[in-house]
Amino acid sequence: xxxxxxxxxxxxxxxxxxxLVSAAHCATRLRLVTADNSKVDIKKLEDVxxxxxxxxxxxxxxxxxxxxxxxxxxxxxxxxxxMTAATKADVKAAAAAKQPLPFRMVKALGDVFVPIxxxxxxxxxxxxxxxxxxxxxxxxxxxxxxxxxxxxxNAAFVFLPILVAVSAARVFGGNIFLGAVIGMIMVHxxxxxxxxxxxxxxxxxxxxxxDVWFGLYKINLTGYQGHVIPVIIAVWxxxxxEKRLHKIVPEMIDLFVTPLVTVLVTGYLTLTIFGPVFAQxxxxxxxxxxxxxxxxxGIGAAIAGAIYPLTVVCGIHHMYNTVEIGMISNTxxxxxxxxASSANFAQGAACFAVALKTKDKKFKSLALPSSFSAFLGIxxxxxxxxNLRLMKPLISGMIGGAVGAAxxxxxxxxxxxxxxxxxFGFLITTKFIWQYAIMLAVSFxxxxxxxxxxxxDKPKDEEVAAADEAPALPEITCEKGKVYAxxxxxxxxxxxxxxxxxAAGVLGEGVGIEPVLGVVYAPFDGEISSTTDxxxxxxxxxxxxxxxxxxxxxxxxxxxxxxxELFCAEGDTVKAGQKLMTFDIDKIKAAGYSTTTxxxxxxxxxxxxxxxKEGACEPLDCVISIKE
Amino acid sequence: xxxxxxxxxxxxxxxxxxxxxxxxxxxxxxSTCKITKGAKTVDLRKLMALMGMGVKCGDTVEVTxxxxxxxxxxxxxxxxxxxxx
Numbered sequence: 001x002x003x004x005x006x007x008x009x010x011x012x013x014x015x016x017x018x019x020l021v022s023a024a025h026c027a028t029r030l031r032l033v034t035a036d037n038s039k040v041d042i043k044k045l046e047d048v049x050x051x052x053x054x055x056x057x058x059x060x061x062x063x064x065x066x067x068x069x070x071x072x073x074x075x076x077x078x079x080x081x082x083m084t085a086a087t088k089a090d091v092k093a094a095a096a097a098k099q100p101l102p103f104r105m106v107k108a109l110g111d112v113f114v115p116i117x118x119x120x121x122x123x124x125x126x127x128x129x130x131x132x133x134x135x136x137x138x139x140x141x142x143x144x145x146x147x148x149x150x151x152x153x154n155a156a157f158v159f160l161p162i163l164v165a166v167s168a169a170r171v172f173g174g175n176i177f178l179g180a181v182i183g184m185i186m187v188h189x190x191x192x193x194x195x196x197x198x199x200x201x202x203x204x205x206x207x208x209x210x211d212v213w214f215g216l217y218k219i220n221l222t223g224y225q226g227h228v229i230p231v232i233i234a235v236w237x238x239x240x241x242e243k244r245l246h247k248i249v250p251e252m253i254d255l256f257v258t259p260l261v262t263v264l265v266t267g268y269l270t271l272t273i274f275g276p277v278f279a280q281x282x283x284x285x286x287x288x289x290x291x292x293x294x295x296x297x298g299i300g301a302a303i304a305g306a307i308y309p310l311t312v313v314c315g316i317h318h319m320y321n322t323v324e325i326g327m328i329s330n331t332x333x334x335x336x337x338x339x340a341s342s343a344n345f346a347q348g349a350a351c352f353a354v355a356l357k358t359k360d361k362k363f364k365s366l367a368l369p370s371s372f373s374a375f376l377g378i379x380x381x382x383x384x385x386x387n388l389r390l391m392k393p394l395i396s397g398m399i400g401g402a403v404g405a406a407x408x409x410x411x412x413x414x415x416x417x418x419x420x421x422x423x424f425g426f427l428i429t430t431k432f433i434w435q436y437a438i439m440l441a442v443s444f445x446x447x448x449x450x451x452x453x454x455x456x457d458k459p460k461d462e463e464v465a466a467a468d469e470a471p472a473l474p475e476i477t478c479e480k481g482k483v484y485a486x487x488x489x490x491x492x493x494x495x496x497x498x499x500x501x502x503a504a505g506v507l508g509e510g511v512g513i514e515p516v517l518g519v520v521y522a523p524f525d526g527e528i529s530s531t532t533d534x535x536x537x538x539x540x541x542x543x544x545x546x547x548x549x550x551x552x553x554x555x556x557x558x559x560x561x562x563x564x565e566l567f568c569a570e571g572d573t574v575k576a577g578q579k580l581m582t583f584d585i586d587k588i589k590a591a592g593y594s595t596t597t598x599x600x601x602x603x604x605x606x607x608x609x610x611x612x613k614e615g616a617c618e619p620l621d622c623v624i625s626i627k628e
Numbered sequence: 629x630x631x632x633x634x635x636x637x638x639x640x641x642x643x644x645x646x647x648x649x650x651x652x653x654x655x656x657x658x659s660t661c662k663i664t665k666g667a668k669t670v671d672l673r674k675l676m677a678l679m680g681m682g683v684k685c686g687d688t689v690e691v692t693x694x695x696x697x698x699x700x701x702x703x704x705x706x707x708x709x710x711x712x713x
Binding site: 501506507508529530531532533534537539541547549551557558570602603 | 640643644645648649652675676677679680684
């Protein structure tokens, strides 16, 4: 076979260099990411001599060439296109990069926050309880135990940039310790604590400054306590720079040059550009918010109540203390507090609705305490852990918060102090007990209701129903050369199964299914050709000669049958949809194995190729069809 | 005809993964390759049949190879068993 000719034809049919983003190969396939998949002539690609099949998934174009051939075609392909070799990871990243930017940013924010949630949930609950209790018993604030607890409650918030930086470095592929250093620079004790800035300005104290960029301008030497976005931007830049340097710096001096340059450049840019730009934006938001709340008839309050959670996302909310201090000194009444309180309470309610409705136990155990923390006025866990990730609860909370804030404004609620919101807010709104209660009730009711109706568990979040309760399946007529889903779950290409042997197609081509229900049904009418004592794998052959392996989980052979039950034996004749096996998803996960189940046509070499259907599948949806 | 016997030492026996690799290793040869455990004999090229035998650790199997390239095939397959199983 002429590898050069094959590569040249593929190159022409995918739209040449200008339509190619990256190219990689695995054991059997050439994997391409194209700028525009519609420019690819898949029909003609399939006719190229040497190509055994073509399919496109997740923004990747996969061209099946077969073992031993693919690497030679790939080499020719690189030389024709002038591209450099990419790894499989690069191709996946490039495919992910095709999603729209706002979507990717929210996803990145979520990826950064999820690992550090336990820390801020703990801190949030301690802080909420502690602040409330000192309003009830003011004497408590002077006790030594309180001071120690207070330390615990705000440690995670004071040093939040370090937690965020470490997590972000992991997400963006930088060194996590260098990430930690960037976070530490941003909250260094030699910088003025961000929480103290408002008070210092109020007291007329000067904020220390430093001139930078050879005297071009001055920056305030303030820290970034409680901040999130500038930290993520800084660490994103750091990771980018570090990875670049690793590539261009000679290996001999890489170990000291790369970290040195990375920290110097990132640190300087962070304190002189990223940080100040962000601080300026915050300043403007603050001015804008102060203007908005002057709009009468509760409209201004409603707008402020709606956007409040977004400012929490950006970490600007601590600046509102300035507004509140100003209000109290001017009129003696803090009318900002009811807006914040309503917005916080609504986020808590939206999160609470998700907590009650979700059937995913793990998610419930996160959402419930997060919502309690929000009711006490600390919303970070609820917003970052639940609402922002699902988006719908965030919006529900914004609506509830807006209506609540409008009600609060029209009832004329004002607080006599600042620093607490939510349930403990009663303690500083003693003149407006009933009004404050009505406001919280309104924001709770609206936010909870909307969030409750909008929330739906994703298929994979559904609690796994007991296998015995699995409904009987309708009878189907099997078509020749088709495999019907044996398991309810999510279908992925077999190349993405988290196991090299399966992914490389050693046992044949096919699909992986990430199961949501632990029942295996017969995928077509046929005969059971093999079972194993460990009960985790079944072979089945169809009358027209297709051989299929259903292998539940990866490395599950080591479980020696624990959690698996077989309902068929070798030599049995089975009908499509007949129950063949049950397995315990939780047990497999607990044993530390992937539940991804390989459904492979073991004699796929006999066929021209397979068409697969990715995504969520119900049992007996057609997932593999043999190409004629 | 060439043949050898081998006692499996891999703790999990010939399960899906080694079976798949074994079948791949046998495929290039023209000779007929069969594996026997007790009274049961199957074609080494047939993944399903091989897995269906349920060869476990400690089982002794006999492999027979017959055909034009039986010498090289026998050597390769025996080495595969020693290295992997």
